[in-house]
Amino acid sequence: MLRQFFGFARQQHLILIDPTRGLTAKEPGGFRGRTLTLDQQRELFRRWTGNDHAHPHEALFGILALLHGASSAEVRMLQITDIDPRTQTVRLGKRPHPVPLDPASWTVLQRCLAHREGWPTDNPHVMVAKGTKSGRTQASTAYLSHALDDCGYPPRMIRSTRLVDRVNTMDPKLVAAAFGMDPEATLIYLADHIDPGRLPDQQRN
Structure with missing residues (x-):
C-alpha cells in the first residue's frame, strides 16, 4: 500500500523522491501451511481405526502420518524386517531409534500386514501394490x-x-x-499462532 501511495504521489509531483524505492518487504516467519483442526484429526482417527471400509494402505499411511509424523518416503520404505512384534515398534526412515506404536497404530499395521498376505509376493515391503507384488521394489511415489x-x-x-x-x-x-531430520528442517514448522485450546489457562477451564 505504501509503495502504491508514494508512487502515485511522485507521479502527481507532490513529492520529489519515493521513500519506498529500494525497500523490500521481509516475508513473515512461522509456519503458514495448512493443518488439521482437532475435530478433523478425531474424524480421521476414527476413520482409520474403526472403519473397515478404508483401504489398509490408506489407514496405515494415514495413522503413521497423523500420530507419528511419518513421511511418504518412510512409509514406502518400511519393510517387514523393520517391525519388532516383541516390542511393537517399527523403524522409520533415518530415525535413530525404533518408533513405539500405540495400540491403535499397531492394530492398523496388523490389518495392513493381513492385506499383504493376500498377495502371493516375496516383496519385503509392508505396502505392496499390484505393480510391485511380483518384484522387490517399494511402492511408487505416485501410488503413495x-x-x-x-x-x-x-x-x-x-x-x-x-x-x-x-x-x-x-x-x-x-x-x-x-x-x-536436519535441525533447520524442523524450524519451518514453528508457528506464529497457537490454538487457544492448547493454552494452559484454557485447558484448566
Missing part, C-alpha cells in the same frame, strides 16, 4: 501420493499437523533428532 485421496486431506497437511504440534511444544532440536 494418491493413497489418502479418499479421506479428503493431502499427506503433507496430515504430517504437518503432527510436526507443527511437536515442534511448538518441544525443543525443535530434539524433534529433529527423534525424527532423523
